Amino acid sequence: MNIQVAERSTASMSRPESGQPVTRNTEANHELSIRVRDLNLWYGDSQALKNLNIDLYQKNVTALIGPSGCGKSTFLRCLNRMNDLIPSVRIKGLVEMDGHDVNAPKMDEVALRRRVGMVFQKPNPFPKSIYDNVVYAPRMHDLVSRKPEQDELVEKALRDAGLWEEVKDKLHQPGTSLSGGQQQRLCIARAIAVQPDVILMDEPTSALDPISTATIEDLMDRLKQKFTIITVTHNMQQAARVADYTAFFHLGEIIEYNDTRTMFSNPATKKAEDYITGRYG
Amino acid sequence: MSHSFDEISAQLRGRHRKSARLKWISMGALGLAGLFLVLFFADMLNKGLPAFQQAYVQVELEYNEDAASMGRAAMDPEVSRVVSRSFERLIPGMIRDNPDLLGTTEQRWVLTNGDVDQYLKGHRSKLSEAEREVVDELVDSGQVALKFNTTFFSRGDSKMAENAGIMAAAVGTVMTMLVTLAIAFPIGVMTAVYLEEFAPDNRLTQIIEININNLAAIPSILFGLLGLAIFINFFGVPRSSPLVGGMTLALMTLPVIIIATRTALRSVPDSIRHAAFGVGCSRWQVVRDHVLPLAMPGIMTGSIIGLAQAMGETAPLIIVGMVAFIPDVGASFTQAATVLPAQVFTWAGEPERAFVEKTAGGILVLLSILIFLNASAVILRKKFERRW
Numbered sequence: 284m285n286i287q288v289a290e291r292s293t294a295s296m297s298r299p300e301s302g303q304p305v306t307r308n309t310e311a312n313h314e315l316s317i318r319v320r321d322l323n324l325w326y327g328d329s330q331a332l333k334n335l336n337i338d339l340y341q342k343n344v345t346a347l348i349g350p351s352g353c354g355k356s357t358f359l360r361c362l363n364r365m366n367d368l369i370p371s372v373r374i375k376g377l378v379e380m381d382g383h384d385v386n387a388p389k390m391d392e393v394a395l396r397r398r399v400g401m402v403f404q405k406p407n408p409f410p411k412s413i414y415d416n417v418v419y420a421p422r423m424h425d426l427v428s429r430k431p432e433q434d435e436l437v438e439k440a441l442r443d444a445g446l447w448e449e450v451k452d453k454l455h456q457p458g459t460s461l462s463g464g465q466q467q468r469l470c471i472a473r474a475i476a477v478q479p480d481v482i483l484m485d486e487p488t489s490a491l492d493p494i495s496t497a498t499i500e501d502l503m504d505r506l507k508q509k510f511t512i513i514t515v516t517h518n519m520q521q522a523a524r525v526a527d528y529t530a531f532f533h534l535g536e537i538i539e540y541n542d543t544r545t546m547f548s549n550p551a552t553k554k555a556e557d558y559i560t561g562r563y564g
Numbered sequence: 565m566s567h568s569f570d571e572i573s574a575q576l577r578g579r580h581r582k583s584a585r586l587k588w589i590s591m592g593a594l595g596l597a598g599l600f601l602v603l604f605f606a607d608m609l610n611k612g613l614p615a616f617q618q619a620y621v622q623v624e625l626e627y628n629e630d631a632a633s634m635g636r637a638a639m640d641p642e643v644s645r646v647v648s649r650s651f652e653r654l655i656p657g658m659i660r661d662n663p664d665l666l667g668t669t670e671q672r673w674v675l676t677n678g679d680v681d682q683y684l685k686g687h688r689s690k691l692s693e694a695e696r697e698v699v700d701e702l703v704d705s706g707q708v709a710l711k712f713n714t715t716f717f718s719r720g721d722s723k724m725a726e727n728a729g730i731m732a733a734a735v736g737t738v739m740t741m742l743v744t745l746a747i748a749f750p751i752g753v754m755t756a757v758y759l760e761e762f763a764p765d766n767r768l769t770q771i772i773e774i775n776i777n778n779l780a781a782i783p784s785i786l787f788g789l790l791g792l793a794i795f796i797n798f799f800g801v802p803r804s805s806p807l808v809g810g811m812t813l814a815l816m817t818l819p820v821i822i823i824a825t826r827t828a829l830r831s832v833p834d835s836i837r838h839a840a841f842g843v844g845c846s847r848w849q850v851v852r853d854h855v856l857p858l859a860m861p862g863i864m865t866g867s868i869i870g871l872a873q874a875m876g877e878t879a880p881l882i883i884v885g886m887v888a889f890i891p892d893v894g895a896s897f898t899q900a901a902t903v904l905p906a907q908v909f910t911w912a913g914e915p916e917r918a919f920v921e922k923t924a925g926g927i928l929v930l931l932s933i934l935i936f937l938n939a940s941a942v943i944l945r946k947k948f949e950r951r952w
């Protein structure tokens with residue numbers, strides 16, 4: 284039944300095959316980072332993701348948009364297996380990174396999460412010092428051991444996250460003492476400190492004021508030089524500003540996946556158009 | 565239809581009266597509880613504080629040949645009538661241990677007997693008229709006086725009230741609590757960590773959870789029976805020892821620690837766990853590096869309260885034989901020992917008047933330790949209270 288629906292939508296809305304973007308961002312890089320095929324996910328008996336197919340590209344920002352409850356966060360969590368923490372979840376389908384099936388039994392989810400970092404909707408620094416927040420994971424993964432190396436790494440991560448100038452004099456104060464926007468950048472620094480390939484961001488700016496939001500958007504623009512960024516957002520302007528590709532989700536399906544410019548200027552599907560222009564009911 | 569303020573107020577008056585009445589009733593209940601508490605403390609202080617003082621007499625000791633066999637011979641016969649027999653009995657031993665004493669004399673403050681002590685404190689005593697006169701004279705000449713009762717805080721139990729002390733029981737309590745803590749804390753915390761952070765939520769873990777909660781509600785004396793059956797009869801742990809007492813109390817404290825730990829773990833927000841998993845922590849690293857440190861203050865408060873509960877427990881210890889006459893301060897975990905509440909229980913059963921104040925004194929010591937423990941639990945909680 285689901286397959287039927289999928290087929291119908293493909294046919295009637297001329298959805299691109301296998302998540303291939305219709306048009307490509309000319310300046311962008313098109314190396315494949317994560318390949319998703321026929322991904323289905325159930326919470327108990329209710330299906331939250333239906334036959335997802337999408338290719339996510341390296342060193343680009345991909346935005347996931349769509350109405351509330353359509354499965355954006357659920358999909359994001361499939362990419363670093365955070366859904367493992369929810370007992371009722373059942374997954375079928377392929378999520379492939381570097382030629383490895385992420386859900387294969389021999390895939391170590393710890394190794395996966397080292398390569399696929401995550402930034403959450405609500406800033407959640409560890410209740411430790413700013414310094415320890417950044418250095419904790421690299422130390423745990425044995426990336427650094429000596430003190431000078433650690434100092435260097437902390438400074439670099441904080442600089443990359445655009446937070447260094449603000450916190451360099453108070454590295455040993457608790458991370459929780461920072462403002463919301465600073466905390467979120469600290470969480471980004473924490474994520475990039477282990478040099479992942481992909482950074483997942485679930486509405487990273489939804490709890491922030493416009494100025495902090497702008498800072499983080501700038502940051503995403505810079506970070507994509509080094510990392511693949513996949514971000515969820517409810518803010519259409521944000522998606523248009525920062526994303527190279529945009530995927531529109533609806534009721535657990537990807538209705539349209541396209542490069543951002545096309546998506547916003549000339550969406551291929553009526554649903555996406557309605558949603559983007561705010562006519563979604 | 566709208567109502568005027570006057571109409572509404574008239575309607576509300578009855579309700580306000582009712583809530584005022586309820587408020588007074590509950591305040592009355594609180595006041596009554598407070599009053600009982602004050603009365604209890606006043607009574608204990610009144611009865612128990614005299615136990616911290618004891619009558620001492622200054623005697624001239626003459627270590628002669630006779631005294632080597634009968635201690636009484638070392639003293640002036642008049643004065644020797646007020647001296648505690650427990651001291652007289654020590655003299656031959658002192659001479660035996662240190663023969664150089666023979667032929668010397670010494671001035672010394674020693675314990676009087678219990679009747680003199682009670683007489684000085686204004687209680688009923690069995691002293692005859694003549695003895696009272698002797699005591700009065702000695703008091704006038706400054707040779708008999710009430711002093712701080714070091715015996716009470718340094719000795720074990722004794723059949724002579726003036727010589728009975730709380731020390732053996734206090735040491736017994738400390739050793740028993742060490743055993744309890746060493747067993748119940750790690751097992752309790754690890755059990756809670758497993759149930760809360762690792763175990764799948766299935767029928768089996770639900771049954772375990774319900775049973776742990778039931779365990780906390782079991783009358784404590786049953787734990788004593790369990791301890792007797794398993795530890796003493798089956799494993800052959802020495803009876804009356806701090807080891808068996810501590811193990812028995814550990815059974816009782818375990819559910820308290822498990823429940824407190826689970827509550828503390830549950831109060832750690834999931835966002836911290838997600839953050840830790842997100843940077844690639846294994847489950848155990850999440851628990852060890854992030855969840856446990858945050859839950860620790862809660863775990864410690866819960867454990868201290870559980871321990872305080874165990875410390876005040878007598879019933880299960882009666883069954884494993886820890887309510888015993890222990891004159892010596894214990895030195896090992898396997899020797900017979902007693903604990904503070906058991907000591908209080910023993911003294912409460914003694915017929916002599918002098919033991920009444922020992923009982924109350926013991927209760928005061930026990931209460932101060934419990935208040936100290938509970939206060940430190942509260943302070944810990946306040947100090948480490950977290951904002952996320």
Ligand SMILES: Nc1ncnc2c1ncn2[C@@H]1O[C@H](COP(=O)(O)OP(=O)(O)OP(=O)(O)O)[C@@H](O)[C@H]1O
Nearest residue numbers: 326331349350351352353354355356357358369371
């Ligand atoms: N832990 C869970 N257990 C059961 N169902 C869940 C769980 N999390 C999400 N769902 C369901 O899965 C569907 C998708 O949820 P998801 O959180 O992925 O949506 P979303 O697109 O991120 O929405 P939002 O924009 O509001 O964050 C919803 O119908 C939701 O009710």
Ligand SMILES: [Mg+2]
Nearest residue numbers: 355356357485
């Ligand atoms: Mg979401």
